[in-house]
Amino acid sequence: MEFYPHALLQMIECFAKLPGIGEKTAARLAFNMLKWLKEDAEKFSESIMRVVSEINECKKCFGYTEKEELCLICKNEKRDNKLLCIVEEFSDLAAIEKTGDYNGYYFVLGGRLSPIKGIGPESIHIDELVKRVKLDLSIEELILATNPTVEGEATAFYIAKAVRDLNKKISRIAFGIPMGGDLEYTDKVTLRRAIEGRKTF
């Protein structure tokens, strides 16, 4: 591809570093960018630099914050300080926040326990979580919202054990058949969870 302009090659390489984008898609995206307006490209270019240089971890929840020490959620004093929802990643926080139904605070672990990948409790923010729960006396309930995978479950168990003596209510988000789902086509594990988790009607 020595006939490609160098900047184009470099851009294809960069796009190909993104998850789920192979070399062909990267080339297609780069060809498309050749036709972008200069001001749109400037905006894109600038946002990339701002994202890596101005966005940092929030000192309190380990989510993302721009320039300031605390993120917009931790700074918001109108939220319910009795609830703390524990998630693996910022993208999980974003998913819950978009429902508009949760008004407590969050804590982003920054991953999940995975002995196979060498991720132990010290690799994610579990110590910080325990410390926060100890110091923040307003917290009454911890909602464990790690994913329903083997690793996510193990992480939830580990946290539950670590905070057991702190005398807080500990809950786990519900797992079962998704809305609009079909019992006939639901996998066994989910169905078992749905039956175990049944509620009085």
Next chain:
Amino acid sequence: MEFYPHALLQMIECFAKLPGIGEKTAARLAFNMLKWLKEDAEKFSESIMRVVSEINECKKCFGYTEKEELCLICKNEKRDNKLLCIVEEFSDLAAIEKTGDYNGYYFVLGGRLSPIKGIGPESIHIDELVKRVKLDLSIEELILATNPTVEGEATAFYIAKAVRDLNKKISRIAFGIPMGGDLEYTDKVTLRRAIEGRKTF
């Protein structure tokens, strides 16, 4: 999404402008970029600005060139100046060039005729093509490599008619069953083309 850092929101918007990337994928890509090394992000950011500000149309073939008037292929005097391959877009040129089998020059139309979309001969570089074929006496053969779509075929016909009197050999790339393909599952139009285009064995 007012809890997103502003730079992140802006980046998601930019990613979502790319073809085939919806809002969810855009968010996934942006979340990934948060974890990029600063030097990689700088490279990406820089390549975007360079692509829109330094890459221009080659004055001769209307492909892309970086900073200079002529692209790397047009500048290369070792190629076969008897052959001129006519394609719709630079990405088609790139596909042919990657085979490594073609050693002539190219001409990029910058689109294809499409009366429905209001793209007439004056919207793509057909006049420039005719002029080039008239002036460049070394050209002996024009290879029409527009796509095998209704619009691509119409464009090929139009060009063939426009250069008919210039006394050059005019050829069209072959269409038929792709290598590794299966006759049983080949569509009728392709099969018809394959039979019509049969060659002595």
